[in-house]
Amino acid sequence: MFQIKEVILDEERELLIALLNKNNLDYEYDIDYSILVYDNDLLIATASLANNVMKCFLIIQEYSGQNITNLMFSHLVNILSQKNIFHYFVYTIPNNERIFTSLNMKTIVVTMNTVLLEGGDEIDNVLNNLKKEYSLSDNKKAAVIINANPMTLGHLYLIETAAEENKEVLVFVVSEDLSSFPFLDRFEIIKKATAHLDNVTVLPTLSYLVSKITFPKYFLKEDQLIKDEQTLIDVLVYKEYYKKIFNIKKRYLGEEPFSYNTNKYNKVLKDYLGSHIVIIKRKKVGSNIVSASLVRKLIKSNKLSKIKKYVPLATYEYLTSVKGQLIIEKIKEKKLGRH
Numbered sequence: 001m002f003q004i005k006e007v008i009l010d011e012e013r014e015l016l017i018a019l020l021n022k023n024n025l026d027y028e029y030d031i032d033y034s035i036l037v038y039d040n041d042l043l044i045a046t047a048s049l050a051n052n053v054m055k056c057f058l059i060i061q062e063y064s065g066q067n068i069t070n071l072m073f074s075h076l077v078n079i080l081s082q083k084n085i086f087h088y089f090v091y092t093i094p095n096n097e098r099i100f101t102s103l104n105m106k107t108i109v110v111t112m113n114t115v116l117l118e119g120g121d122e123i124d125n126v127l128n129n130l131k132k133e134y135s136l137s138d139n140k141k142a143a144v145i146i147n148a149n150p151m152t153l154g155h156l157y158l159i160e161t162a163a164e165e166n167k168e169v170l171v172f173v174v175s176e177d178l179s180s181f182p183f184l185d186r187f188e189i190i191k192k193a194t195a196h197l198d199n200v201t202v203l204p205t206l207s208y209l210v211s212k213i214t215f216p217k218y219f220l221k222e223d224q225l226i227k228d229e230q231t232l233i234d235v236l237v238y239k240e241y242y243k244k245i246f247n248i249k250k251r252y253l254g255e256e257p258f259s260y261n262t263n264k265y266n267k268v269l270k271d272y273l274g275s276h277i278v279i280i281k282r283k284k285v286g287s288n289i290v291s292a293s294l295v296r297k298l299i300k301s302n303k304l305s306k307i308k309k310y311v312p313l314a315t316y317e318y319l320t321s322v323k324g325q326l327i328i329e330k331i332k333e334k335k336l337g338r339h
Contacts, residue, residue: 002044002068004075008033016046016056023058031056033079037068047072051090052080052207057096073103077119088118089207108208109236114229116237121207123237127245134203138153142166142250142278143242145209150180151189151315154254154290157283162198162252169244175204179333181295185318192314208237231265237273243276252278285309299331 007013017027018036030050037045037059045059045068054076080088084242090100097107097115105117144161148155160222162169171194173187183187183204189200242248253269256262270277290310296309299319308316318324 002071003038003104004071005038007036012036015043016048018275019043019046019060020056023060025056025058028055029147029177029186033076034077035072041061044068045072046183049079050077051121054088054090057090057092067115069099070103071074073100082207086118087126087207090117091115091225093119109233109240111229111232111236114233115130116233117177120306123241125225126206126244127241130203130206131246134201136170136201136246138247139168140166140247140249141168141170142252143170143172143246143248144252145172145174145205145238146190147179148181148186148190149292150181150311150318151186151297152192152290152295152311153285154283154310155190156193156294156312157290158252158254158280159194159200160212161280162199162250162278166250167199169197170248171200172205172209172242173203180334181327185323189314189318193312197251207236223257227264231261234265237309238269239272242259243273249276250278251276253281254282255279296331299328302332304309304328 005012006294007016013027013034016036019036020027023067028048030048032050034048034056035046043060044063047054047058050055057069059070066275075087080086082298087142090105092100092115093113094110094115097117100115100117101107103119104124105119108116108118108123110116142165144159144162146158148157159169159171168294171190173183173190175183175185179186186194187204192204194200201272238251242252251269253265253266253274256266266277266279272277288294295307295315298304304319307319311319320327
């Protein structure tokens with residue numbers, strides 16, 4: 001009889017890491033729950049959760065074909081249900097796709113190196129429910145997908161350009177909270193800043209687009225391969241689902257003169273979607289290209305008064321609020337990044 005043990009102690013985590021490393025896999029530090037599976041005193045398998053993403057599944061060779069994946073999967077689903085989480089994901093290698101589809105998971109997209117699957121709900125249902133929630137028509141639409149950390153006049157210019165050239169525009173706000181400015185705050189700022197545009201609807205990306213926090217690295221060893229896979233999966237999810245379900249005919253992007261990775265992302269989008277992609281020249285104020293990173297740099301340098309010419313009023317009002325002051329202090333304390 002196999003026994004499942006939750007990883008709690010540091011020494012148990014060290015056993016897990018050693019098992020993964022022995023099998024050429026890496027432990028991921030966004031993990032918040034792990035299990036070890038024993039046959040008497042022999043450690044034979046492990047699996048983990050990072051929020052609602054299952055990862056780091058491993059069974060030693062001698063125990064393959066004994067339904068241990070099923071045992072671990074059922075345990076993790078039960079743990080998630082105790083947290084009222086009923087929608088979950090697995091990233092794995094293509095060779096393992098059939099194992100998880102046999103557990104009633106649905107494949108979302110496949111690349112040469114990675115498969116993304118989900119269980120408990122399906123992307124078609126999730127996105128169609130989002131469409132109903134926002135009372136969206138079946139008419140042709142344009143889309144803008146932004147993080148806006150924080151929203152600048154560059155973001156507003158991109159949205160206004162799309163709104164001027166199309167009858168309906170969807171602005172998807174990256175739902176993931178990896179930014180200095182929390183998602184809910186970014187979402188509200190964007191809604192306020194675009195309130196004058198009657199043909200614009202602001203809505204969340206949910207768990208599917210531009211989602212990096214839970215992307216697996218444990219079976220992809222090269223940094224560039226990891227970045228390439230993240231980009232490709234994101235582009236394929238957009239192409240196969242968002243584009244079709246929301247009837248998006250054009251996606252507007254700002255050109256990217258600074259970030260290599262964002263520029264490469266734009267190129268992959270263009271390669272896969274061709275004329276569907278519209279790239280807009282970045283807005284300038286004086287000789288400066290407007291960017292969220294420039295605004296964060298000014299915040300870090302304690303030059304709040306200079307920010308006003310680069311951001312919409314909604315962003316400036318947020319930054320001068322009590323909540324905004326807390327974000328400013330956090331930005332001053334941390335190392336600046338591109339996003």
